[in-house]
Amino acid sequence: MIAPPADLPLDSILPNEPLLLMGAGPVPVSQKVAMANSVVINHLGDTMSQVIERVRLMSQYVFQTQSPHVIGVAGPGSAAMEMAITNLVWPGRKVLSINNGFFSARLAEMAERNGGEVTQYNLPVGQAADPLEVEKLFKKNDFDVVTIVQGETSCTVWNRELSKITKLARQYGVLSVVDAVCTLSTMPLEMDNWQVDVVITGGQKGLASIPGVSLVAFSEHVWPVITERTAPMPHWCLDVRLARQFWEEKGYHYTAPVSGILALHEALRQVCLETLEKRFQRHQVCSFALQQAVEGMGLSLFVEPHSRLNSVVGINLPKGVEAKQVLTSMSELYKVEISGSFGLPIVRIGQMGEQSRAHNLFRTLHGLGMSMKSAGAKIDLPAGMAALESGLDHDDNLTA
Numbered sequence: 001m002i003a004p005p006a007d008l009p010l011d012s013i014l015p016n017e018p019l020l021l022m023g024a025g026p027v028p029v030s031q032k033v034a035m036a037n038s039v040v041i042n043h044l045g046d047t048m049s050q051v052i053e054r055v056r057l058m059s060q061y062v063f064q065t066q067s068p069h070v071i072g073v074a075g076p077g078s079a080a081m082e083m084a085i086t087n088l089v090w091p092g093r094k095v096l097s098i099n100n101g102f103f104s105a106r107l108a109e110m111a112e113r114n115g116g117e118v119t120q121y122n123l124p125v126g127q128a129a130d131p132l133e134v135e136k137l138f139k140k141n142d143f144d145v146v147t148i149v150q151g152e153t154s155c156t157v158w159n160r161e162l163s164k165i166t167k168l169a170r171q172y173g174v175l176s177v178v179d180a181v182c183t184l185s186t187m188p189l190e191m192d193n194w195q196v197d198v199v200i201t202g203g204q205k206g207l208a209s210i211p212g213v214s215l216v217a218f219s220e221h222v223w224p225v226i227t228e229r230t231a232p233m234p235h236w237c238l239d240v241r242l243a244r245q246f247w248e249e250k251g252y253h254y255t256a257p258v259s260g261i262l263a264l265h266e267a268l269r270q271v272c273l274e275t276l277e278k279r280f281q282r283h284q285v286c287s288f289a290l291q292q293a294v295e296g297m298g299l300s301l302f303v304e305p306h307s308r309l310n311s312v313v314g315i316n317l318p319k320g321v322e323a324k325q326v327l328t329s330m331s332e333l334y335k336v337e338i339s340g341s342f343g344l345p346i347v348r349i350g351q352m353g354e355q356s357r358a359h360n361l362f363r364t365l366h367g368l369g370m371s372m373k374s375a376g377a378k379i380d381l382p383a384g385m386a387a388l389e390s391g392l393d394h395d396d397n398l399t400a
């Protein structure tokens with residue numbers, strides 16, 4: 001027999017005081033979400049059916065769609081991306097992949113793995129997609145599917161003209177797949193009005209739930225493509241025709257992640273109670289104040305204002321300053337965690353869900369300024385703090 005290892009208490013590796021999660025996800029969850037996540041119920045039966053019914057109803061509001069086809073998936077945002085792709089892309093399908101960075105490139109890779117013929121519209125780092133260019137590509141080719149991110153978390157770019165692109169897609173007979181993992185419920189996205197066919201989201205970013213349970217909304221328009229498909233479907237778990245047995249028919253597909261779905265229920269409920277209008281406003285005020293404060297203390301932002309994402313803010317590292325040193329100092333001394341990046345000379349601060357609160361911003365900005373200073377940057381911290389204060393001043397919706 002193999003002997004058991006010595007006792008391994010979690011306390012020995014968790015920080016003494018929980019860190020404030022101000023990076024690019026996961027984000028802090030509310031007490032309601034945390035409590036729901038600690039409950040296990042039967043995955044079938046009346047209670048679960050009612051939970052699913054409400055998750056659909058609240059999701060329809062959050063996605064701004066009347067489509068009943070809101071399908072959950074046990075898995076990260078990437079599993080939701082894979083569900084969207086594998087149900088629409090098979091050998092021979094022509095896919096236009098709008099590529100602003102790491103996550104949009106992941107959609108392209110998934111389309112390729114599913115046998116799609118992928119054309120990439122590659123944008124220079126930090127730049128948003130141009131609908132005129134997209135229309136040229138639609139005119140020249142006969143695409144079946146176009147993939148795009150609303151916010152490219154990796155380099156903090158916002159595809160501001162998303163609605164123009166998705167409407168063009170409908171006009172040219174192309175199915176649109178939108179990754180809204182970091183943006184959903186932090187900024188407008190109107191699935192039906194913008195004629196989007198598939199919207200992907202994860203739990204742990206804009207929605208402020210836990211990681212591991214994700215949602216994909218399919219339009220009425222795209223639904224027949226899925227149900228009438230004749231091409232073989234390589235994935236069993238991700239086959240929407242099977243998943244709908246659980247999400248629409250109260251039946252069994254696989255054992256659903258019940259605790260995570262309960263958590264998602266509470267996260268969606270909080271969005272509904274706050275209302276989308278107020279939530280968008282809160283995120284915008286907080287993100288603008290943060291951006292103004294970062295600049296106010298003498299740092300600069302990675303993306304120019306027109307294409308800058310509000311949900312995740314990218315900050316240039318001053319010459320000679322190492323990201324690692326800044327991040328370590330922030331987490332060890334100030335108990336705040338922010339993100340580095342995938343190869344770019346930036347650090348990133350999230351503005352998703354509870355991250356967009358005045359008290360969390362003050363703590364984060366202070367930690368950032370102090371840590372940048374000790375890493376060698378020239379910082380005017382009082383000026384930054386004052387800029388934050390003036391940016392938040394006029395809004396009393398930011399505490400809660």
Ligand SMILES: *Cc1c(COP(=O)(O)O)cnc(C)c1O
Binds near residue numbers: 079180181
């Ligand atoms: C985080 C993120 C993903 C991937 O989500 P995971 O849960 O890490 O799989 C996909 N797209 C965007 C835009 C993201 O921000």
